[in-house]
Amino acid sequence: MTSIDVQDLTKEYGSRRAVDHLTFRVEPGRVTGFLGPNGAGKSTTLRLLLGLDRPTNGTATFGGRAYADFPEPLRAVGALLDAGAAHGSRTARDHLRVLAASNRLPERRVDEVLEETGLAPVARRRVRTYSLGMRQRLGIAAALLGDPPVVLLDEPSNGLDPEGIVWIRGLLRRLAAQGRTVLVSSHLMNETASFADHLVVLGRGRLLADLPLRAFIDTRVQPSVRVRTSDPAALHAALARHGLRADDSGDGAWTVPHARVDEIGRLASEAGVPLLELAAREGTLEEAYLDLTATEAEFTAQHQEA
Numbered sequence: 001m002t003s004i005d006v007q008d009l010t011k012e013y014g015s016r017r018a019v020d021h022l023t024f025r026v027e028p029g030r031v032t033g034f035l036g037p038n039g040a041g042k043s044t045t046l047r048l049l050l051g052l053d054r055p056t057n058g059t060a061t062f063g064g065r066a067y068a069d070f071p072e073p074l075r076a077v078g079a080l081l082d083a084g085a086a087h088g089s090r091t092a093r094d095h096l097r098v099l100a101a102s103n104r105l106p107e108r109r110v111d112e113v114l115e116e117t118g119l120a121p122v123a124r125r126r127v128r129t130y131s132l133g134m135r136q137r138l139g140i141a142a143a144l145l146g147d148p149p150v151v152l153l154d155e156p157s158n159g160l161d162p163e164g165i166v167w168i169r170g171l172l173r174r175l176a177a178q179g180r181t182v183l184v185s186s187h188l189m190n191e192t193a194s195f196a197d198h199l200v201v202l203g204r205g206r207l208l209a210d211l212p213l214r215a216f217i218d219t220r221v222q223p224s225v226r227v228r229t230s231d232p233a234a235l236h237a238a239l240a241r242h243g244l245r246a247d248d249s250g251d252g253a254w255t256v257p258h259a260r261v262d263e264i265g266r267l268a269s270e271a272g273v274p275l276l277e278l279a280a281r282e283g284t285l286e287e288a289y290l291d292l293t294a295t296e297a298e299f300t301a302q303h304q305e306a
């Protein structure tokens with residue numbers, strides 16, 4: 001199993017530090033979401049991993065080896081960075097055949113990845129006639145060609161229609177279940193929450209978080225419970241006896257912060273409070289992410305003022 005190891009990675013463009021002493025490891029067998037605001041350094045990190053840029057300091061390796069040291073890199077690492085990378089005048093099939101030949105991959109892999117990405121029926125069309133979503137699928141097909149243990153995808157849902165988005169979600173889950181190391185950058189929080197097990201979050205080139213998706217959400221967003229009752233006074237009294245409160249949701253319901261649904265259900269039942277609605281409100285990745293980036297912005301502002 002091949003992990004991705006980023007060690008003290010730094011990249012400066014003139015006086016601008018795009019990646020700043022970054023250290024993290026991406027483990028096999030799970031999908032890791034790679035998040036961060038615009039300009040946080042995600043693409044730069046991916047480029048450094050793929051040897052498309054040279055680090056100012058530090059290393060970025062796959063199972064301890066740099067990308068440039070793999071004689072047939074497509075067999076080791078599959079990557080989608082730029083969906084526009086294929087020659088427009090070639091057919092998708094020819095594009096993949098050239099890639100396969102240069103990595104000594106059997107031609108049957110071309111047909112397999114065309115099937116896997118749903119491009120088989122259009123494989124003999126020139127790439128210039130492809131929509132953005134089709135190009136994206138072709139980039140993913142190229143990434144999977146060498147059956148690599150590591151897959152890096154930069155914004156893979158870009159341009160995909162709803163069916164494509166469901167497909168990519170399933171694909172990422174399958175790749176991880178097969179034991180591969182899967183790193184996926186995205187700006188779409190709902191999307192990331194639907195496929196990621198783990199998160200690595202960057203801010204201004206630095207590591208802000210490296211933890212499981214659920215833990216990331218739970219540490220930043222408190223769960224709450226939505227309750228509707230025909231007897232608010234009884235609900236308030238029962239909650240108060242347990243040190244809880246209910247805030248008016250504004251639509252006839254109440255929100256109990258810092259609470260779990262089973263706790264409120266039991267408590268209402270014991271107190272004989274009639275319930276018309278009871279629902280858990282778990283935090284979302286978007287809320288947790290915005291909380292983290294807001295904290296980060298506040299911290300930066302304070303430091304700049306100091």
Ligand SMILES: Nc1ncnc2c1ncn2[C@@H]1O[C@H](COP(=O)(O)OP(=O)(O)OP(=O)(O)O)[C@@H](O)[C@H]1O
Nearest residue numbers: 013016017018036037038039040041042043044045
């Ligand atoms: N070739 C380059 N020359 C100069 N500066 C660069 C270069 N590439 C990136 N940068 C700068 O490095 C910083 C990080 O950029 P990067 O593209 O890695 O961020 P990102 O997290 O991928 O952002 P986005 O979410 O917008 O894609 C930015 O400030 C960017 O302007």
